[in-house]
Amino acid sequence: MTGKVKPPHANRGVVRKNEEEEEKLTSMVDYVRISFKTHDVDHIIQNILHIHKDFMTEKPKGFYGYVGTWEMDMIKVMYSAPDDERGTLIEFSGKGCRQFESFLECRKKTWFDFFQDCLNEKGSFTRLDIAIDDKRTYFTIPSLLEKAQNGLCVSRFRKSDYNGSFDIGDGRLGGTTLYFGSKKSDAYLCFYEKNFEQAEKYNIPYEEMEDWNRYEIRLKNERAHSAVCELIKDRNLTSIGMAIINNYVRFVEEDGPEEKRMRETSPFWLEFIGDVKKLRLYTKPQTDFYQKSRNWLKNSCAPTMKMILEADRATGQNDLSDMIINAELQDKHEKMLEAFLTPIHEMVV
Template sequence: MNHDLHALFHRVFAWSHRNFSRIDLALDDFGSTIVNFEQIHEASINGWFTSRWSKWDELNSRQTSTNEFLGQTIYFGSQKSDLYCRIYNKTLERKAKSNLDDAETSIPEAWTRLELVYRKDRALKLAEYIVNDDLPIGHALRGTLKQYLRFLIKSNDSNKARWPTAPWWDELLAEAEQLQLTIEKEAKTIEDMRDWVDRQISPTLSAILKAHGGDLAWLRSTIAEGSKRLSQKHKDAITQFLQKEGTPA
C-alpha cells in the first residue's frame, strides 16, 4: 500500500496543474500496544508532553441513557490550522456507527487511531518531501510527529525540555528524522500589492469616489496619511521595484 501511495503521489506531482489542498495520514494501532488512547489522554491531562502546537482539545460524547462513552478524541493544534493531529478511540467510533451485534464482534477491542491533517502549503510541502526526497509515507508521519510533539516521563526538573522522552514514544518514532514543514513566505512586491488593490479594494475605492462626486481630495489625504505608516517591508518593496526599473531609490 505504501508503494501504491508513493506511485500516486509521483503521478499527481507530474501533472502541470496540481493542487494538494489537503492530505491526511493515519496510523492504526489495532491493539493499542504503542499508540494507546488512555495513555495519551493521561499524559495530556497531566501535562507530560511538550509541543510546537500551542493548544490541545478533548472531545467526548456519551450515551444519554447509560452515560457510556460513544467517542473520545484528542486534538493537538487548531482544527482551523494547516497542520494538526487527531488521536481517537477508533473502537468506540466503529461501535457507535454499527447497529449489528455480529458486526461489532469483528471490531478490535483496543483500537487507537492517530491522524495528521495537512492543508494548503503544508500539504504541498509534505508532497514535495514524499516525491523529491522519496520519503516513505510512514517516515513522513513519524517525522512530523517528532517535529511537533513529544510525550515525556515526569521528573523533578523544572524544565520540561530536560524530561526524558516516554519509552513508548521513542519506540514509535525510532530513527525518524524531524520533518520541517514551515514555509518561509516570499516578500511582497509592489506588483503583488498592486494586484491585491485591484482584486480587493478597487470596488470600494470606486464607490467612495462616486459618492464624493469624483473628488480625489479624500484619496490624496488617505495616501498622504498612509505614507507616514510605511513599514520596513513596504520600504524594501519600493527599493526593489525602483532598482528593477533602473530608478535611483
C-alpha cells in the first residue's frame, strides 16, 4: 500500500443555505443493472469494471436468482449457477454509481464509454435510473400535486400516486413525493422534495436546507436498454430528460379547449422542460468506501465502547484496547480495509 485515501465529509451530499453555489440543475446516473449471458465473472470484473478482483469480496448469496456476489461496497457483480442462463449481473445503487465514477475518472472514461463497453460484450440493460437535481426549483412538489389533482396534467400514464408527512406536534408539512405511473411498469417517474429527505437523514433543521427537488426517471428492461442506446448516440440527456419526461407528463393551462390535450402547455413547464433538454450527465466521484459500515459502528457500537472506555479510565484497566487488539479480522474486513487505504489508481486494471 503506497497511499491512503482521504475520507470525505460524511455529509458531502447535503447542501445547506449559504454554502458554495452549485449548478442549479444537474443530472446523474442513479441506478444501473446490466445482465450478461457469460458465466466468466473474471472477464466482467476485469474488462468491464476494470477493477482488480483482489480488492473485492465474495459472498455466497445473491439476488434475483443469482447464487453469489463479488462486491466492493455498493459495486456488485452477481453470478448464477453454471447451468443457469442468467449468467452474470452488474448492479450499482445510487451510491454504487458515485463510487464507480471514481474508477471512470481515474481511467479518464465516461458513463458513455462504460455503456458502450457493456453493449460490446452483448450486455442487456435491465434497469437505468436518471436523477435530476433541481436547486432552482421551477415549481414546488405540493403545487405540482395540486395541479395534477385539479386535472391540469396530461399524461400517458393512467395512474399517479403520492405520499407525504407532517409533524404531529405543530402540524407542519413534511416532504411530498409524487409518482407518475406504476412502480411495476417499465417506466415511471418520481418527483420529491430532496431537502426534506436530507434534513431528516442527517438530523438537520429543515430551515437550514436550501430548496431542492429531485426528479427520478426509472426505466426497466427494453425501455432501459433503448434509453442507454440513445444516450450513447447523443451523449447528453436530451433523449432521456426531454423525451421521457415530456413524453409522459405535461402540465397545461386551466383555460382552453375542453379536451385537455389541446390546451396550451403551462409556461412554468415549458421553462423546466427547455432547461432539462440542455442537461448533460454530471458526475460526483466518491472514493469513500464502506461508509455504511462505519456509520453502523458509530451509531450502534460507539456508545457502548465509550462506556467501557470511561470504566477503564475509572478503574485503570484496558478492557477496550484489549478487545480491539485481540479481535480477529475476517477476510471481508481485510478486503474492506485494503480497499479503503488503497488509492483508486492502484485498484484499476
